[in-house]
Amino acid sequence: xxxxxxxxxxxxxxxxxxxxxxxxxxxxxxxxxxxDDLPTFRxxxxxxxxxxxxxxxxxxxxxxxxxxxxxxxxxxxVENQRRIAVKRFNRSAWPDARQFLVFxxxxxxxxxxxxxxxxxxxxxxxxxxxxxxxxxxxxxNLLGCCCEGDERLLVAxxxxxxxxxxxLFHWETQPMKWAxxxxxxxxxxxALEYCTSKGRALYxxxxxxxxxxxxxxxxxxxxxxxxxxxxxxxxxxxxxxFTPPEYLRTxxxxxxxxxxxxxxxLLDLLSGKHIPPSHDFVHTIIIIISIKVLKSxxxxxxxxxxxVVVVGCRxxxxxxxxxxxxxxxxxxxxxxxxxxxxxxxxxxxRQNRYLNNLSQALDLIRDRNIQTLTDSxxxxxxxxxxxxxxxxLASRCLQFEPRERPNPKSLVAALIxxxxxxEVPSHVLMGIPYGSAALSLSPLGEACVRMxxxxxxxxxxxxxxxxxxxxxxxxxxxxxxxxxxxxxxxxKKGDVAFRHKDFRAxxxxxxxxxxxxxxxxxxxxxxxxxxxxxxxMPQEAxxxxxxxxxxxxVWHIASYLQAASLFALRRDNEAQIAxxxxxxxxxxxxxxx
Numbered sequence: 229x230x231x232x233x234x235x236x237x238x239x240x241x242x243x244x245x246x247x248x249x250x251x252x253x254x255x256x257x258x259x260x261x262x263x264d265d266l267p268t269f270r271x272x273x274x275x276x277x278x279x280x281x282x283x284x285x286x287x288x289x290x291x292x293x294x295x296x297x298x299x300x301x302x303x304x305x306v307e308n309q310r311r312i313a314v315k316r317f318n319r320s321a322w323p324d325a326r327q328f329l330v331f332x333x334x335x336x337x338x339x340x341x342x343x344x345x346x347x348x349x350x351x352x353x354x355x356x357x358x359x360x361x362x363x364x365x366x367x368x369n370l371l372g373c374c375c376e377g378d379e380r381l382l383v384a385x386x387x388x389x390x391x392x393x394x395x396l397f398h399w400e401t402q403p404m405k406w407a408x409x410x411x412x413x414x415x416x417x418x419a420l421e422y423c424t425s426k427g428r429a430l431y432x433x434x435x436x437x438x439x440x441x442x443x444x445x446x447x448x449x450x451x452x453x454x455x456x457x458x459x460x461x462x463x464x465x466x467x468x469x470f471t472p473p474e475y476l477r478t479x480x481x482x483x484x485x486x487x488x489x490x491x492x493x494l495l496d497l498l499s500g501k502h503i504p505p506s507h508d509f510v511h512t513i514i515i516i517i518s519i520k521v522l523k524s525x526x527x528x529x530x531x532x533x534x535x536v537v538v539v540g541c542r543x544x545x546x547x548x549x550x551x552x553x554x555x556x557x558x559x560x561x562x563x564x565x566x567x568x569x570x571x572x573x574x575x576x577x578r579q580n581r582y583l584n585n586l587s588q589a590l591d592l593i594r595d596r597n598i599q600t601l602t603d604s605x606x607x608x609x610x611x612x613x614x615x616x617x618x619x620x621l622a623s624r625c626l627q628f629e630p631r632e633r634p635n636p637k638s639l640v641a642a643l644i645x646x647x648x649x650x651e652v653p654s655h656v657l658m659g660i661p662y663g664s665a666a667l668s669l670s671p672l673g674e675a676c677v678r679m680x681x682x683x684x685x686x687x688x689x690x691x692x693x694x695x696x697x698x699x700x701x702x703x704x705x706x707x708x709x710x711x712x713x714x715x716x717x718x719x720k721k722g723d724v725a726f727r728h729k730d731f732r733a734x735x736x737x738x739x740x741x742x743x744x745x746x747x748x749x750x751x752x753x754x755x756x757x758x759x760x761x762x763x764x765m766p767q768e769a770x771x772x773x774x775x776x777x778x779x780x781x782v783w784h785i786a787s788y789l790q791a792a793s794l795f796a797l798r799r800d801n802e803a804q805i806a807x808x809x810x811x812x813x814x815x816x817x818x819x820x821x
Contacts, residue, residue, distance in 0.1 A: 269360030280304035311386035389441035445655030484630030491625025500603030766796035
């Protein structure tokens with residue numbers, strides 16, 4: 229997060245269970261509980277993150293476009309079974325501060341503008357450390373970073389239950405309920421309020437892919453959007469879903485710009501439809517259509533009906549617009565953008581009035597035509613009054629003049645009275661399996677819970693080496709040399725010892741095979757792991773189980789053996805986490821096989 233939407237997870241691991249979100253949180257209490265549960269911000273080495281993600285394995289990619297994404301996000305695991313999301317930046321995505329300043333100065337000089345007092349850009353690590361000081365249950369908290377050579381990586385909590393975009397636009401089993409959509413809006417507003425209170429009011433690329441769901445099904449705001457900003461509000465990599473008018477004028481993201489993006493998200497929650505961020509110029513086209521409608525005076529003659537149609541175009545006519553765009557030349561698109569920018573920078577009240585048409589149209593919506601924007605899946609779940617209130621709030625956020633938009637605190641105050649079913653946990657509203665209901669253990673999983681090592685041994689014997697297909701490295705022609713033949717013999721001897729439950733001999737033989745290093749087998753590590761367990765060496769067993777997963781990231785047996793090792797070490801909470809992971813991986817394997 230190429231990768232399908234079902235893999236989108238932009239990022240979080242288990243946090244404390246949060247209660248219903250019908251009221252604004254007590255900041256001090258929440259911050260304290262989060263700080264107690266999470267490790268302090270730290271710097272990782274590239275080797276540590278390589279190990280955590282099984283060598284940045286393709287199987288661990290969770291970003292939207294897979295390997296093709298400019299900045300790829302991986303899921304991983306560090307000490308204490310903590311799940312993490314690792315964002316690996318493209319080498320050109322975060323230029324060295326000094327190089328950027330040289331470029332900026334040259335650019336300004338080329339325009340013959342004064343360049344005194346250029347700001348000193350914060351380094352990647354400094355910026356990450358600043359964001360990493362934030363701790364809140366409405367955020368996906370930043371746990372660390374890596375700045376090593378040309379590598380730039382961020383480490384955050386891992387969120388297991390996908391993004392808002394997945395649940396809102398690409399749902400498979402059930403559409404998101406109205407009560408949950410209102411909860412998402414409130415939690416997002418609370419996240420923005422917290423960030424603002426900590427001096428981090430700027431958030432870039434605020435859209436449905438930035439909101440993810442934790443183990444409890446509660447929505448959280450990704451911390452990655454906080455990293456792009458610098459103190460003066462400028463960004464050379466901003467890609468807002470719908471560009472606020474002031475950004476077209478100045479190229480500057482402000483706190484009010486974030487509120488504008490929040491307004492578009494409110495409409496997404498109401499409509500259940502999505503216009504991808506890459507199609508920003510759709511907004512330009514709608515602006516031009518709207519200007520023509522308002523100039524013609526049709527809106528006044530028809531009581532605002534045409535204005536509502538304009539807004540409806542943003543949602544109902546997306547297919548038509550994209551088809552037209554596919555046939556539009558690049559020059560025409562440039563001209564459209566130029567027209568919009570000229571209208572914004574013209575400085576006249578008339579142009580400003582026209583460009584404010586979106587919020588004006590929203591203000592004209594009445595009870596009788598609220599269905600123009602409403603997701604048909606929400607029929608019967610709310611009244612027209614409730615929908616109108618949400619649209620009015622969106623209208624305030626989408627005001628042309630930034631100073632007329634509400635601040636996060638007032639958004640929270642406005643959204644609290646709208647909440648419904650506040651006593652129902654989020655995972656219930658989302659239809660997410662929770663607790664024991666989320667685990668459907670196979671015989672191997674049950675054996676791990678019981679610590680029935682004999683049953684585990686029988687299962688591993690039955691499976692043999694068939695799971696090594698595609699995971700073990702191929703042998704070269706050297707396999708026919710005497711040295712390689714001896715290595716293969718040590719593996720065979722280990723297998724014989726393992727079959728006859730001579731586990732100390734199995735450990736010795738498998739170790740000889742592993743130390744040669746010509747062939748890497750996850751099954752050998754798994755067998756040696758169980759042999760260590762049988763020999764009352766649980767830490768060594770855990771190390772081998774982890775190594776098996778490094779070699780084969782989605783192998784459920786490696787996770788199950790980690791669980792058994794952790795149970796033996798009396799680390800039951802971590803064992804339950806590994807057990808759940810093994811169950812999920814096994815279920816996915818059975819579904820695809």
